[in-house]
Every structure is written in structure tokens, then in C-alpha cells.
Amino acid sequence: MSPTPEPSGADAAFLEGLTSSSLYAIGAYFCDRHPELADDVVAQAAAIEAQGLAAWAAEEGEALEAAFQTLVTGLAVRYFRAVAGTG
Numbered sequence: 001m002s003p004t005p006e007p008s009g010a011d012a013a014f015l016e017g018l019t020s021s022s023l024y025a026i027g028a029y030f031c032d033r034h035p036e037l038a039d040d041v042v043a044q045a046a047a048i049e050a051q052g053l054a055a056w057a058a059e060e061g062e063a064l065e066a067a068f069q070t071l072v073t074g075l076a077v078r079y080f081r082a083v084a085g086t087g
Contacts (some may be wrong), residue, residue: 018083029049038077044086045074 007015018024031038048056048071057067081087 015083023076023079024083026032026073027076027078028084030077031080031086041070041074042077043074045071045078048074 006012030041034041048067050060053067053071054064056062057064058066062070
């Protein structure tokens with residue numbers, strides 16, 4: 001696989017703007033502090049998306065707010081990985 005070229009000009013500025021969002025910061029923080037849990041939280045977020053927030057929370061015995069935090073954290077990790085290119 002050949003290396004991905006570094007963006008330049010307007011593309012670089014656009015990409016830099018994506019890294020200054022709160023969602024990026026949440027994902028980066030979670031991946032840095034809990035790298036062993038990153039794949040799990042992404043999988044849980046996908047399950048929440050598939051089942052719906054309230055249904056997933058009820059099935060897992062979680063509070064609705066905790067389920068929402070899991071969903072947002074999973075989305076943030078996916079966002080961070082996509083923007084940072086860390087897959």
C-alpha cells in the first residue's frame with residue numbers, strides 16, 4: 001500500500017479545522033486514555049445506532065444518559081480515527 005499524500009493548501013486548512021472540534025478532542029482523549037476500550041465503545045455505539053438509544057439502554061440495563069454518552073463517545077472515536085487517519 002502506498003503512503004497517503006499529505007494534503008496541502010485549502011485541503012490542509014480544512015483538515016486542520018476538523019481537528020479543532022470538540023468531537024475530535026473527545027475522540028482523541030478517549031483513544032489516548034483508553035486505547036484498549038476504543039474498539040469496544042465503537043461497537044457499542046453501532047449497536048445503539050442499530051437498536052435505538054432507549055431500546056439499547058433498556059436491554060443493557062443502562063441509564064438513558066449513560067447510553068447517550070456511550071453513543072457520543074463511540075462517534076467521537078470514529079471521527080477522530082477518520083480525521084487522524086489512525087483507522
